[in-house]
Amino acid sequence: EIVMTQSPATLSVSPGERATLSCRASQSVSSNLAWYQQKPGQAPRLLIYAASTRASGIPARFSGSGFGTEFTLTISSLQSEDSAVYYCQHYNDWLTFGGGTMVEIK
Amino acid sequence: QVQLVESGGGVVQPGRSLRLSCAASGFTFSSHAIHWVRQAPGKGLEWVAVISYDGSNSYYADSVQGRFTISRDNSKNTLYLHMNSLRAEDTAVYYCARVQFEPVVFYGMDVWGQGTTVTVSS
Numbered sequence: 001e002i003v004m005t006q007s008p009a010t011l012s013v014s015p016g017e018r019a020t021l022s023c024r025a026s027q028s029v030s031s032n033l034a035w036y037q038q039k040p041g042q043a044p045r046l047l048i049y050a051a052s053t054r055a056s057g058i059p060a061r062f063s064g065s066g067f068g069t070e071f072t073l074t075i076s077s078l079q080s081e082d083s084a085v086y087y088c089q090h091y092n093d094w095l096t097f098g099g100g101t102m103v104e105i106k
Numbered sequence: 107q108v109q110l111v112e113s114g115g116g117v118v119q120p121g122r123s124l125r126l127s128c129a130a131s132g133f134t135f136s137s138h139a140i141h142w143v144r145q146a147p148g149k150g151l152e153w154v155a156v157i158s159y160d161g162s163n164s165y166y167a168d169s170v171q172g173r174f175t176i177s178r179d180n181s182k183n184t185l186y187l188h189m190n191s192l193r194a195e196d197t198a199v200y201y202c203a204r205v206q207f208e209p210v211v212f213y214g215m216d217v218w219g220q221g222t223t224v225t226v227s228s
Contacts, residue, residue, distance in 0.1 A: 001168075034214035036151075043201055043221060044143075044151065049214035055206075056216075087151055091212040094165075095141070097151040 002026050004088055004098035014106040019075040021101045023088035028068045032092040035064055035073045038100075039084045047086075048073065080105055108132035108217050110140075110202050115222030118192055128185040128202030128219055136160070136180035139205040141215055142187050144198035144224075154200070155187065159209045170196075192226045199223050 003026040013019045031051040036044040046055040048064035061076045083105050088098040114126040142154040155176040157164045164176050175188040185202055199221040206216035
């Protein structure tokens, strides 16, 4: 089973600043990676798929990059509504989620 | 609009069974694989199971293999999760989620239900 490890566990960022979230796979998943945002009491929301493609309706300040085992989600200019937990998920012949990164507004 | 609505959650004793349902609307249900994903209280997301668009293939997480069965009725636009031999560690919010592209099974999930809560307790 491929293990997905996210870091940091918690990230505190000021409004307007950049937030950088990391996701590492225990073995290569090619570009078969998605990112989700989950706010308290809500279902997850797909942000990014195929490592770098924004899902429909997702603001341009969200971007994804990476290939193989190292991936990054960047929020270029953090807004108050971006406070949430962010999960990565691989879908390379199977499916597992990372443990999540909580993004707080400083 | 495109929507998934779960139902069937509740409080159940350890060892008992429960069936969850997920009703789809606003899209061609029979063209998409559908997953069940759960979230224990205060914890992260855990993938549970997936069924292909036509029901011919299904896959399970090790933690539920042999106890849970995923099925679908495309004539009723409904997905099911039959849960047997329930344990305390199965306590979670259970979400159904649509695979964004047809007919693949493992991909991103672009439509999620609001979740239904299962509590396993004596």
